[in-house]
Amino acid sequence: MVDAEALTAWVREFARLVHEQRDELTRLDSAIGDADHGANLDRGMTAAVAALDAQSAAGPAAVLKTTATTLIKTVGGASGPLYGTFFLRAAGALDGVPDPTDPAALARAVRAGLDGVVARGKAERGDKTMLDALGPACDALDEALAAGKPLDEALGAAAQAAADGRDATEPLVARKGRASYLGERSAGHVDPGAASATLLVQAAATALAGRG
Amino acid sequence: MPVGLVVVSHSRALADAAVELARGMLPGREQVIEVAAGDVDGGLGTDATAIADAVTAADSGDGVVVLMDLGSAVLSAETALELLDDDVRERVVLSPAPLVEGLVGAAVTAAAGADRDRVAAEALRGLAPKQAHLGG
Numbered sequence: 001m002v003d004a005e006a007l008t009a010w011v012r013e014f015a016r017l018v019h020e021q022r023d024e025l026t027r028l029d030s031a032i033g034d035a036d037h038g039a040n041l042d043r044g045m046t047a048a049v050a051a052l053d054a055q056s057a058a059g060p061a062a063v064l065k066t067t068a069t070t071l072i073k074t075v076g077g078a079s080g081p082l083y084g085t086f087f088l089r090a091a092g093a094l095d096g097v098p099d100p101t102d103p104a105a106l107a108r109a110v111r112a113g114l115d116g117v118v119a120r121g122k123a124e125r126g127d128k129t130m131l132d133a134l135g136p137a138c139d140a141l142d143e144a145l146a147a148g149k150p151l152d153e154a155l156g157a158a159a160q161a162a163a164d165g166r167d168a169t170e171p172l173v174a175r176k177g178r179a180s181y182l183g184e185r186s187a188g189h190v191d192p193g194a195a196s197a198t199l200l201v202q203a204a205a206t207a208l209a210g211r212g
Numbered sequence: 213m214p215v216g217l218v219v220v221s222h223s224r225a226l227a228d229a230a231v232e233l234a235r236g237m238l239p240g241r242e243q244v245i246e247v248a249a250g251d252v253d254g255g256l257g258t259d260a261t262a263i264a265d266a267v268t269a270a271d272s273g274d275g276v277v278v279l280m281d282l283g284s285a286v287l288s289a290e291t292a293l294e295l296l297d298d299d300v301r302e303r304v305v306l307s308p309a310p311l312v313e314g315l316v317g318a319a320v321t322a323a324a325g326a327d328r329d330r331v332a333a334e335a336l337r338g339l340a341p342k343q344a345h346l347g348g
Contacts, residue, residue, distance in 0.1 A: 069261060072291060076257025081287035084260065088294060120287055178283070 001101040002151075006211045007063045008052050014203035015045035021199060028192035032179040036077055037192040044075035044083070060100040064091035064109070078177060079193065082117055082130065083200075089116030103151040103212050107141050114138045121176060128174040128186065130193035137162035137201040151212025155205040162201040166194040215322045215331045216244040216270030219315060220263055220280035220289050224250040230312050234319040243323040245315075246270040248292075258285045263292035267304055275303045275328030277335060279315045305332045313338030 018025070018041050026038030048070040055066055068087035072080050093112035094100040100109075114134050123129045125136075140161035144154035167190065174186035177193075221227035227249035234245065246266040251257030263278070270276045280289050289306050296304070305328060307314055317338035322331045 069295075072260040072288070072295075073262075074252055074259075076251035076255065076259070076284070078284040078287050080258075081260055081284060081291040085291055085294070088291075120290060 002060070002103060002106045002208060002211050003101045004058060004060045004063050006101075006208055007060050009207040010204050011045075011052060011063065011067050012049055013207040014200050015049045017199040017203055018042050018045045018196065021195070025192050025196055028190055028195055031189040032174060032182055032186045033192060034077075034178055037079060037196065040075045040077045041079055041083070041196055044071045044080060047071075047074040059094075061091045061094040064088075064094065078121075079196070082121055082193075085116040085120045086113035086134075089113050103145060103154070106151075106208075107138075107145050107154075110141065111138050123176045126172065127176045128169045128172040128179065128191045128194070129176050130191070130197035132169045132172075132191065133162040133165040133194040133197040133201065136165040137197075152205075152209050154212075155201075155208055159198075159202045159205040162198040166190060166198040169194045213272035213274050214243060214325055215274055215328045216246065216267075216272060216276045217315070217318055217322060217331075218246045218248060218263065218266045218270050218276060218278045219311070220258060220266075220278060220285045221247075221249040221311065222256045222258055222281055222283075222285060224254065226281065226311075230315050233312065234315045237316055237320050238323045241323045243319055244270050244272070245319065258288035260288040260291035260295060263289055264295040267292060267296060268300060271300055271303060273303070275305070275331075277318050277322070277328060277331050278304060278306050279309060279311050279318060279335060280306070281311050303328070305329075307332055307335045309335040309338050313342065 022038035022042045026035055029035050029037035048067045051066050051070045064087045068084045072084035090109040090113035093109040097105050123131050125131050137158040141154050141158040144157045169191040171187055173184055174180045179186045219227045227247045231245050246269050248263040248266040267276050278289055293301050314335035318331050318335035321334040
């Protein structure tokens, strides 16, 4: 059952991974961006966990909404509105659903979040962005659930697809964001947004294990 | 009531200076220009919740035109629209105009009582005098 407690555990695990990988995310961003991705996202996720700690018992949609508004408020850079929109749209997809704790509802929420990132960033897959990890992860999750696989296995497949997508950004030329100013010189580096999005999916696989 | 204006920037100093420059064109005139600039700690950054608050403050019912600098300011301004009530959102235009030139054009036009679409159109034409002068 993917209830509010499970979603809180997901946000917490994402925050932990971002904090742990903060320097690596910044190193990736210093190669093709403005070297603030690790610090910005760490600040935002630390604030999100604090906001969830301060919030009294709330439903699944409220957990994601609080995470969204905190990220929007505290990140500062482009990852604020992008991750903020991801969680905001995901929260909207859970709102009013008869059983928001059903794994299928989680999959629909994540898909709605992905669509939000696409609408906000106007990027396509292959542009060397977070979409290159998040898109394949959503596809893998949907396919596995549609094939009747348990949630653990489906999230494991999603995490693997995200990591593969992240690694595949290395030779790409960036077409969105600050990295796009570098043109051909952006090739040869893994995209920091794809790297952090992979952490988001890995966090789901870890925190939601056994909740299906 | 005249159309309200909102300035979104990564930098509070940049936004305030742009507003000061625009207000220099409006001696003795009232014009609502709200600012949403900088991150929560006063550093460089943008915050969609602050932008949504600024739009709400600038809205008198006749529309709001939002001018912004670049990058995450654009994404945050779009995200702010999602945070607004439906009726307010419908009255807001996000202008693709350059911040300084667009703001001056918008401020002069709004203070003269033009409607929202006219203000947004003048913001967009803000670059024209410079282009004509430099032959660009």
